Amino acid sequence: MGNFKESLKKITVHFALVLGIFILIIVLFLKVYLPSYTNHGQTVTVPDLEGFEYNELQSYLNARDLSFEVTLDSGFNAELKPLSVLKQTPKPASKVKNGRKIYVTLNSKNAPLLKMPNLVNSQLKNAQEILGNIGLIRGEIIYVPDIGINVVLEQKYRGRNIPEGFEVPKGSQIDLVVGDGLGNQILDVPNLIGMDDIDAEFLIIGSGLRMGRLNYVETDSVPSGIIIQQIPPPGATVKTGEPIDLWISESNDNRNNLDD
Incomplete structure:
Protein backbone atom coordinates (compact mmCIF):
# COMPACT_ATOMS: atom_id res chain seq x y z
CA MET A 1 0.00 0.00 0.00
CA GLY A 2 2.84 2.37 0.81
CA ASN A 3 4.54 1.65 -2.50
CA PHE A 4 1.33 2.48 -4.37
CA LYS A 5 1.01 5.83 -2.63
CA GLU A 6 4.65 6.62 -3.37
CA SER A 7 4.19 5.77 -7.07
CA LEU A 8 1.02 7.86 -7.29
CA LYS A 9 2.84 10.78 -5.70
CA LYS A 10 5.68 10.54 -8.24
CA ILE A 11 3.21 10.35 -11.14
CA THR A 12 1.38 13.43 -9.83
CA VAL A 13 4.63 15.38 -9.48
CA HIS A 14 5.75 14.39 -12.98
CA PHE A 15 2.34 15.34 -14.44
CA ALA A 16 2.45 18.70 -12.69
CA LEU A 17 5.95 19.35 -14.07
CA VAL A 18 4.88 18.42 -17.62
CA LEU A 19 1.76 20.58 -17.32
CA GLY A 20 3.83 23.50 -16.01
CA ILE A 21 6.34 23.20 -18.84
CA PHE A 22 3.50 23.04 -21.39
CA ILE A 23 1.86 26.16 -19.95
CA LEU A 24 5.21 27.97 -19.98
CA ILE A 25 5.71 27.08 -23.67
CA ILE A 26 2.21 28.36 -24.52
CA VAL A 27 2.84 31.63 -22.66
CA LEU A 28 6.21 32.15 -24.37
CA PHE A 29 4.64 31.43 -27.76
CA LEU A 30 1.76 33.87 -27.29
CA LYS A 31 3.65 36.62 -25.50
CA VAL A 32 7.08 36.50 -27.12
CA TYR A 33 7.34 34.56 -30.37
CA LEU A 34 3.97 35.41 -31.97
CA PRO A 35 4.15 39.20 -31.37
CA SER A 36 7.72 39.20 -32.69
CA TYR A 37 6.74 37.21 -35.77
CA THR A 38 3.75 39.43 -36.61
CA ASN A 39 5.47 42.75 -35.76
CA HIS A 40 2.96 43.29 -32.97
CA GLY A 41 2.67 46.95 -32.03
CA GLN A 42 4.65 48.09 -35.08
CA SER A 108 -7.77 57.49 -66.78
CA LYS A 109 -5.64 59.19 -69.43
CA ASN A 110 -8.67 59.91 -71.63
CA ALA A 111 -12.12 60.98 -70.54
CA PRO A 112 -14.82 58.42 -71.34
CA LEU A 113 -17.31 59.49 -73.99
CA LEU A 114 -20.90 60.17 -72.97
CA LYS A 115 -23.95 60.39 -75.20
CA MET A 116 -25.52 63.83 -75.06
CA PRO A 117 -29.09 63.78 -73.75
CA ASN A 118 -31.83 65.89 -75.27
CA LEU A 119 -32.22 69.01 -73.12
CA VAL A 120 -34.17 71.08 -75.66
CA ASN A 121 -37.59 72.16 -74.34
CA SER A 122 -36.55 71.23 -70.78
CA GLN A 123 -36.63 73.67 -67.91
CA LEU A 124 -33.18 75.07 -67.09
CA LYS A 125 -33.21 73.58 -63.57
CA ASN A 126 -33.98 70.10 -64.88
CA ALA A 127 -31.36 70.42 -67.61
CA GLN A 128 -28.69 71.34 -65.05
CA GLU A 129 -29.58 68.31 -62.90
CA ILE A 130 -29.41 65.97 -65.90
CA LEU A 131 -25.97 67.30 -66.89
CA GLY A 132 -24.64 66.91 -63.37
CA ASN A 133 -26.01 63.38 -62.97
CA ILE A 134 -24.29 62.05 -66.10
CA GLY A 135 -20.95 63.77 -65.50
CA LEU A 136 -21.17 66.89 -67.67
CA ILE A 137 -20.78 70.51 -66.58
CA ARG A 138 -23.23 73.29 -67.25
CA GLY A 139 -21.31 76.01 -69.04
CA GLU A 140 -22.55 79.43 -70.12
CA ILE A 141 -26.25 80.27 -70.02
CA ILE A 142 -27.17 82.40 -73.05
CA TYR A 143 -30.53 84.14 -72.72
CA VAL A 144 -32.39 84.94 -75.93
CA PRO A 145 -35.85 86.41 -76.49
CA ASP A 146 -38.43 83.63 -76.38
CA ILE A 147 -41.86 83.17 -74.84
CA GLY A 148 -40.63 80.14 -72.86
CA ILE A 149 -38.99 81.53 -69.74
CA ASN A 150 -35.97 79.46 -68.64
CA VAL A 151 -36.74 76.87 -71.31
CA VAL A 152 -33.70 75.36 -73.05
CA LEU A 153 -33.78 76.18 -76.76
CA GLU A 154 -30.34 74.92 -77.82
CA GLN A 155 -27.51 72.85 -76.36
CA LYS A 156 -23.98 73.70 -77.47
CA TYR A 157 -20.54 72.13 -77.15
CA ARG A 158 -17.56 74.31 -78.08
CA GLY A 159 -19.87 76.81 -79.74
CA ARG A 160 -21.76 74.32 -81.90
CA ASN A 161 -25.26 72.95 -81.55
CA ILE A 162 -25.14 69.25 -80.74
CA PRO A 163 -28.01 66.77 -81.14
CA GLU A 164 -29.16 64.06 -78.78
CA GLY A 165 -26.78 61.09 -78.90
CA PHE A 166 -23.74 63.15 -79.90
CA GLU A 167 -20.71 61.86 -77.96
CA VAL A 168 -18.80 64.30 -75.75
CA PRO A 169 -16.00 63.63 -73.23
CA LYS A 170 -17.05 63.27 -69.61
CA GLY A 171 -16.54 66.53 -67.72
CA SER A 172 -17.18 68.69 -70.81
CA GLN A 173 -18.94 72.05 -70.50
CA ILE A 174 -22.30 72.30 -72.23
CA ASP A 175 -23.58 75.80 -72.96
CA LEU A 176 -27.34 76.31 -72.91
CA VAL A 177 -29.37 78.79 -74.95
CA VAL A 178 -32.38 79.66 -72.79
CA GLY A 179 -35.54 81.68 -73.36
CA ASP A 180 -36.01 84.87 -71.36
CA GLY A 181 -39.82 84.85 -71.48
CA LEU A 182 -40.01 88.00 -73.65
CA GLY A 183 -40.75 86.31 -76.95
CA ASN A 184 -44.25 87.71 -77.43
CA GLN A 185 -43.00 90.78 -79.31
CA ILE A 186 -43.67 90.91 -83.04
CA LEU A 187 -40.68 91.68 -85.30
CA ASP A 188 -40.09 92.08 -89.01
CA VAL A 189 -37.57 89.61 -90.45
CA PRO A 190 -34.58 91.53 -91.87
CA ASN A 191 -33.36 90.95 -95.41
CA LEU A 192 -30.22 88.81 -95.14
CA ILE A 193 -29.86 87.79 -98.78
CA GLY A 194 -26.56 88.94 -100.23
CA MET A 195 -24.90 89.34 -96.83
CA ASP A 196 -22.02 87.18 -95.70
CA ASP A 197 -22.78 84.62 -93.00
CA ILE A 198 -20.91 86.45 -90.21
CA ASP A 199 -22.73 89.77 -90.73
CA ALA A 200 -26.02 87.91 -91.08
CA GLU A 201 -25.53 86.21 -87.71
CA PHE A 202 -24.83 89.56 -86.01
CA LEU A 203 -27.94 91.07 -87.55
CA ILE A 204 -30.14 88.11 -86.60
CA ILE A 205 -29.04 88.13 -82.96
CA GLY A 206 -29.15 91.92 -82.79
CA SER A 207 -32.74 91.87 -84.11
CA GLY A 208 -33.94 89.70 -81.25
CA LEU A 209 -34.06 86.56 -83.38
CA ARG A 210 -31.79 83.52 -83.33
CA MET A 211 -29.85 81.39 -85.77
CA GLY A 212 -31.69 78.40 -87.17
CA ARG A 213 -30.38 75.66 -89.45
CA LEU A 214 -27.48 76.41 -91.76
CA ASN A 215 -27.68 74.81 -95.21
CA TYR A 216 -24.78 74.96 -97.67
CA VAL A 217 -25.45 75.08 -101.41
CA GLU A 218 -22.84 74.60 -104.15
CA THR A 219 -22.90 77.37 -106.76
CA ASP A 220 -20.62 78.80 -109.44
CA SER A 221 -22.28 82.22 -109.56
CA VAL A 222 -22.09 83.42 -105.94
CA PRO A 223 -18.94 83.68 -103.79
CA SER A 224 -18.67 81.35 -100.83
CA GLY A 225 -20.23 82.41 -97.53
CA ILE A 226 -23.03 84.56 -99.02
CA ILE A 227 -26.67 84.14 -97.98
CA ILE A 228 -28.76 83.12 -101.02
CA GLN A 229 -31.99 82.16 -99.27
CA GLN A 230 -33.67 82.51 -95.88
CA ILE A 231 -36.77 81.25 -94.11
CA PRO A 232 -38.83 83.08 -92.92
CA PRO A 233 -38.42 85.42 -95.91
CA PRO A 234 -37.53 89.12 -95.59
CA GLY A 235 -40.39 91.27 -94.26
CA ALA A 236 -42.27 88.39 -92.62
CA THR A 237 -43.55 89.07 -89.11
CA VAL A 238 -42.37 86.70 -86.39
CA LYS A 239 -42.15 86.58 -82.60
CA THR A 240 -39.00 87.49 -80.73
CA GLY A 241 -36.58 84.59 -80.52
CA GLU A 242 -37.82 82.81 -83.63
CA PRO A 243 -35.08 80.91 -85.55
CA ILE A 244 -34.02 82.01 -89.03
CA ASP A 245 -32.87 79.22 -91.37
CA LEU A 246 -30.18 80.22 -93.87
CA TRP A 247 -28.91 78.82 -97.17
CA ILE A 248 -25.26 79.75 -97.70
CA SER A 249 -23.32 79.56 -100.96
CA GLU A 250 -20.38 77.19 -101.24
CA SER A 251 -18.20 77.80 -104.31
CA ASN A 252 -17.26 74.85 -106.51
CA ASP A 253 -13.83 76.44 -107.01
CA ASN A 254 -13.14 76.31 -103.29
CA ARG A 255 -14.28 72.70 -103.12
CA ASN A 256 -12.03 71.78 -106.04
CA ASN A 257 -9.08 73.53 -104.39
CA LEU A 258 -9.70 71.60 -101.21
CA ASP A 259 -9.89 68.35 -103.15
CA ASP A 260 -6.56 69.12 -104.84
Missing part, protein backbone atom coordinates in the same frame (compact mmCIF):
# COMPACT_ATOMS: atom_id res chain seq x y z
CA THR A 43 2.10 49.97 -37.19
CA VAL A 44 2.17 52.64 -39.86
CA THR A 45 -0.42 55.35 -40.52
CA VAL A 46 -1.67 55.14 -44.12
CA PRO A 47 -1.03 58.47 -45.91
CA ASP A 48 -3.56 60.21 -48.14
CA LEU A 49 -2.46 59.36 -51.69
CA GLU A 50 -5.26 61.13 -53.62
CA GLY A 51 -3.76 63.29 -56.35
CA PHE A 52 -0.34 61.60 -56.25
CA GLU A 53 1.00 60.76 -59.70
CA TYR A 54 1.89 57.16 -60.49
CA ASN A 55 5.63 57.81 -60.78
CA GLU A 56 5.69 59.36 -57.29
CA LEU A 57 4.09 56.47 -55.44
CA GLN A 58 6.92 53.94 -55.13
CA SER A 59 9.54 56.21 -53.57
CA TYR A 60 6.96 57.92 -51.33
CA LEU A 61 5.57 54.63 -49.96
CA ASN A 62 8.94 52.88 -49.70
CA ALA A 63 10.12 55.65 -47.41
CA ARG A 64 7.17 54.77 -45.13
CA ASP A 65 7.73 51.01 -45.28
CA LEU A 66 4.65 50.49 -47.45
CA SER A 67 4.07 49.23 -51.00
CA PHE A 68 1.27 49.62 -53.55
CA GLU A 69 -0.60 47.81 -56.28
CA VAL A 70 -2.75 49.35 -59.04
CA THR A 71 -6.27 47.90 -59.27
CA LEU A 72 -7.92 46.99 -62.57
CA ASP A 73 -10.66 49.55 -61.91
CA SER A 74 -10.30 53.05 -63.25
CA GLY A 75 -12.20 56.32 -63.11
CA PHE A 76 -12.01 59.83 -64.43
CA ASN A 77 -11.78 63.22 -62.77
CA ALA A 78 -11.16 66.19 -65.06
CA GLU A 79 -9.58 68.14 -62.19
CA LEU A 80 -6.80 65.57 -61.63
CA LYS A 81 -3.84 64.72 -63.83
CA PRO A 82 -3.91 61.48 -65.86
CA LEU A 83 -2.57 58.45 -63.95
CA SER A 84 -2.94 60.17 -60.59
CA VAL A 85 -4.58 58.44 -57.63
CA LEU A 86 -8.37 58.65 -57.44
CA LYS A 87 -8.97 56.39 -54.42
CA GLN A 88 -7.16 53.93 -52.20
CA THR A 89 -7.62 50.96 -49.90
CA PRO A 90 -7.01 51.05 -46.92
CA LYS A 91 -8.30 54.57 -46.40
CA PRO A 92 -6.06 57.45 -45.24
CA ALA A 93 -5.23 57.53 -41.51
CA SER A 94 -5.79 53.76 -41.14
CA LYS A 95 -3.29 51.88 -38.97
CA VAL A 96 -1.58 48.99 -40.79
CA LYS A 97 1.48 46.78 -40.27
CA ASN A 98 4.81 47.64 -41.82
CA GLY A 99 5.11 46.48 -45.42
CA ARG A 100 1.36 46.57 -46.01
CA LYS A 101 0.27 46.89 -49.65
CA ILE A 102 -1.95 49.87 -50.55
CA TYR A 103 -4.35 49.29 -53.46
CA VAL A 104 -4.83 52.39 -55.62
CA THR A 105 -7.22 53.32 -58.43
CA LEU A 106 -5.74 55.65 -61.06
CA ASN A 107 -7.30 58.43 -63.12
